Amino acid sequence: GQSLEQPSEVTAVEGAIVQINCTYQTSGFYGLSWYQQHDGGAPTFLSYNALDGLEETGRFSSFLSRSDSYGYLLLQELQMKDSASYFCAARKYNFNKFYFGSGTKLNVKP
Amino acid sequence: DTGVSQDPRHKITKRGQNVTFRCDPISEHNRLYWYRQTLGQGPEFLTYFQNEAQLEKSRLLSDRFSAERPKGSFSTLEIQRTEQGDSAMYLCASSLGPTGPKTSTDTQYFGPGTRLTVL
Numbered sequence: 001g002q003s004l005e006q007p008s009e010v011t012a013v014e015g016a017i018v019q020i021n022c023t024y025q026t027s028g029f030y031g032l033s034w035y036q037q038h039d040g041g042a043p044t045f046l047s048y049n050a051l052d053g054l055e056e057t058g059r060f061s062s063f064l065s066r067s068d069s070y071g072y073l074l075l076q077e078l079q080m081k082d083s084a085s086y087f088c089a090a091r092k093y094n095f096n097k098f099y100f101g102s103g104t105k106l107n108v109k110p
Numbered sequence: 111d112t113g114v115s116q117d118p119r120h121k122i123t124k125r126g127q128n129v130t131f132r133c134d135p136i137s138e139h140n141r142l143y144w145y146r147q148t149l150g151q152g153p154e155f156l157t158y159f160q161n162e163a164q165l166e167k168s169r170l171l172s173d174r175f176s177a178e179r180p181k182g183s184f185s186t187l188e189i190q191r192t193e194q195g196d197s198a199m200y201l202c203a204s205s206l207g208p209t210g211p212k213t214s215t216d217t218q219y220f221g222p223g224t225r226l227t228v229l
Contacts, residue, residue, distance in 0.1 A: 004152075042112065042201065042220035043153065087152045096141060096205075096216065097166055100152030 002026045004088055004101035011107040012078055020073045020104045022088035030093040032064050032071045037103070038084045046086075047073065075106070083108045112136070114221035116202050122227045123192055130188045131224045135204030142185050143218060144177055145201040153201055159185060160207075192228045199223045 004024045012018040022032065031050040035043040049055055049064035049071060061074040075082055085103040092099070113136040123129050135142050140161050145153035156175070158166040161182035174192075179185040189196055203218040 042222050043203075044112070044220070045217045048217070089152070091216075096143070096158050096160070097155055098143075098218070099155065100145075102150070103152050 002090065002092075002099040004090055004099060006086075006088060006101040006104045008102070009105045009107070011109060013109050014078055014080060016078050017074065017076050018078060018106065020075075020086050020088075020106070022071045022073075022101055024069050024071070024088070024090045024099075024101075026069075026090040026092060026099060028093040029066070029069075030091045032062070033089045033091065033098065034060075034062050034073045035087045035089060035100075036084050037087065043087060078108050080108050080110065082106060112219040112221065114202060114204050114219050116200075116221040116224050118224055119222060120225050120227075122229065124229050125192060125194060127192055128188065128190045129192060129226065130186055131200055131202075131226075133185045133187070133202030133204075133221055135184070135202070136206075136219060137183075139204035139206050139219070140182065141205040141207050141216070142179055143203040143205075144185070144187050145203065147199045147201055147223070148197075156187075189226075192226075194228045197226055197228045199225050 033048045034046040037043045047062035054063045059076045064071045087100050087103045089098045089100045115134045117132045142159040144156040147153045157177050159179040174190045177187045201223045202221045205216045205218045
């Protein structure tokens with residue numbers, strides 16, 4: 001089976017740093033993606049890890065540990081516009097099939 | 111705007127009716143995906159096309175669902191004999207596919223979705 005676990009909701013203040021964790025159980029795991037989705041909007045791609053370690057893209061970084069079946073998304077210098085849902089998605093090896101977690105709703109407060 | 115368009119944006123139908131949705135991907139993208147998303151959940155994979163070939167279909171997809179991608183361009187998703195449980199947001203995404211050993215991201219670009227309500 002396939003499963004991805006994320007916290008359902010996280011609250012942080014503007015300017016702070018927040019980490020959203022994702023643990024997965026995916027047979028034939030190939031890589032982990034992160035998407036952002038604002039209410040009423042479509043998911044937009046943030047980051048992808050195929051190898052262990054940290055990938056940095058501006059204020060957003062993503063980390064993967066294959067041995068722990070674990071990844072996280074790190075958001076720095078939080079802004080009000082970062083309030084959204086964040087999804088991790090596991091890609092299955094040799095298939096272009098992505099399994100999404102249930103999402104983490106991030107609330108950024110002033 | 112990602113460049114992926116979907117039509118219609120909203121559809122209200124009565125139980126038992128057939129509905130068809132259209133997705134126009136980014137023109138140079140050869141991969142196209144359909145997902146279903148319900149409130150508070152992540153997108154759920156339905157099916158995937160590489161050009162015009164449907165290569166993967168979720169086992170969760172009943173026989174009432176069918177998708178096509180003639181000529182490897184736009185795609186349609188049809189739901190026959192709709193049920194109230196089909197009410198959801200139907201998302202389409204397209205991707206270019208990996209272009210090299212380091213670019214295995216295969217980033218998917220999502221359209222705005224079609225919100226289906228079955229009464």
